[in-house]
Amino acid sequence: MKKDKHNNQRPGTGTVRRRTILKAPLAAAAAFAVPGLLIGKAQAAGKYMNLDSFRAANIDWRMAKGAKITVGVIPAGYFQNLEAVMSDFEALTGVQARLEMTPPGQIRQKAVLDLSSKTGTWASHAADPMYYMLYVANGWIDPLDNYLGDAKLTDDRWFQFEDIQPGHRGATSVDRRPYAVPFDGEATIQIYRKDVYDAKGVGPADTLDEYAANAKTVHDPANRLWGCALRGFRGAGQNMYIYPSLFRAYGGEWFDGKRVVVDSPEALAALEYYVSLLNSYAPSGVENWNWPDIADAFGQGTLGSYIDAHGSAAVVANPEKSKVVGKIGFARWPKGPSGKRVTSIWNWSFPINGALSKKDKHATWLFAQWAGSREVQIATSYDFPGAYKRTGANRGSLWKDPKFLDLMGKFGHNYVKAATESFAKDTDPDWRPRLPQWPAVGDTMATAIQSALVGQAKPKEALKEAQKKIDQILKV
């Protein structure tokens, strides 16, 4: 392999070595293969970014020099891009930070075990926003206001924490105290086959009823085209990622005082819609599908539409994997009977493990700040030398950056507008019930939804059973 023949330098930065530009994937591969090869001691230019723009911040980036930290992340493109540019972090701070890839199915359990046993194995990890109430109830992570407010640790004129999407900051705060730096976030949008819809004379759905009607119109399983698909796999982050949007769009309220209510008439109507939609127009097997399965099926041209994270567009619009490139349209979530469109406020963020030593905490804070900074967001997005470029930029200012919008515009019709409007108008802080018992509540609901989907129980019974269990969990 010609792994040494790559150049990831940005124009205008000082030269470390002269290299020829090679294809992007090779560059990414090489970045994994030769970490540290190009890193001198402190230098003006990182491999990917100009370190001077970090040094403009009035803090001592070398304050935790020599510390070693490990950060748990999932093996997704956005973290792989981050991993590729990690050598710049070490060059800047002298901190050795390693990203440990852990599958999404296990990262939550691993993080909880680490935090609860106070072993400090992961200085930080890509955290599920729904887990912050649990973390905070146990005092496992540090509130960040102390870090953000300390002039020695943060120069906010440079960092601009407020520039990070308000929905994401809200989702990682508890009682208005921030607990993490959001790194990557997404909105849920409608993704449809524009060519098929056009041929049938229909447009993207404005309401949930229209969405079902569209699915019916294009549904043609004999020719291997199914009407639509939504996440069916059981899990707090799988079917309980889609259902809460329906629940809220039907006007459901999670809380009645302190009690969590999941068997209200609105909850039932939402579940009945979900079950009937998928049983009528989704391919069989959808009850075991998570978003990658759905995106694959859509990419193979077998789905008329789906509703999921805007980031999945990178999969369905990738010419290497998808047969429907150039035929894709995007729109916001359809409206429910309550008139609301409700997107997820999903994001991955970096908290600071409370069990660390002071030096490691500072190192972790530098890492979180660095990863959430505008510079790193750009370096892992449109400036990334590899083929995959992040679309889940965390900052409002980036969503106005012409270069970023140019990248996003390539995915298909109306993509930028659908995503930006979702961020601006469809986020809902009460998307899911935020409480420390979320893991149990989320899993109980996920089980009930899947039971109803496969006909193990009628929607009403499934929700009644879930309500009983949730009452037991919350001891009301």
Place this chain on the structure above:
Amino acid sequence: MSQSSDAPVSSSRRKGGGIHAGERRFAFALTMPGLLVLFLTTTFPLLYLIWSSFQTINLAMPFLDGFAGVDNYVQMWGDARFWHAIRLTGIYTTTSVVLQVVIGLGLALLVMQIPAGQWVFRIVAILPIVLAPVVVGLFWRTVMLSPNFGLVDYLIQALGFEQVNWLGAPTPALISVIIIHTWQWTPFAFLVLLASLASLPVDVYEAARIDRANAFQRFWHITLPLLRPAIVIVVIIRSMIALSAFAAIFAATGGGPGTASEILNLYAFKTSFIELNFGYGSALAVSLLVITMVVSGVLFYLRTARHPGTKT
């Protein structure tokens, strides 16, 4: 034996007692590290599990933590999902063990008829056993049973039958995990029974032939009784393993859809590690431990009770 005849032996033991005691102490010292490791890795976690089952340990509600007495067990009594899991565990264990023994015995009898090259079958039979259960679960989930693309579905549709959603519908999902377990572990029964068959005395069969016993009579009155110890051992070992099965089901269905293949072990795992309710999860695990001990105890008892002769 009388006391008097016993006396010289014990006195000679006493004489050499000094050396013996020293040796014993030395032997004990040598085994200490091993015993200590065993205690730390098996006994201690077990005791800790039992202790936790009498506590409220819920990471989601740390403020409620404390001694719970038998609350967890009382809660279990009224927990429909627990009884559902028990029922599934019973079905899963019984069916898969019976299938393993029947199919394993059938295969062993068949292979015994092959005059040469039995070793090929032995080697092939080992393959599923040495695979990690997670791999087996994922293999079946993706290659064999996935709707539209899986081999099984392809065969069924090619034969003109209607598509079955193996892992997506409640009953087929339970059947699927039983099939997967049976597929992986029948070779174990096969190998043990094949070895036993090979060691059966030939003269008994010759005598039976002279008495004009037909094939079925030979099987029923000679082979089966002679094989009984081996069969019982297979049943005991397989039942204990099936009761605590986890990885293959976890990988294939995750206990789903809904709770359709959620055997007790999976329910205990989910309660502890997904719901983070370690107290109740421990109580569920202890109940599984008790069930496994009772079942194997009964099977062992049946084995020795029916065959007092085998003791000597």
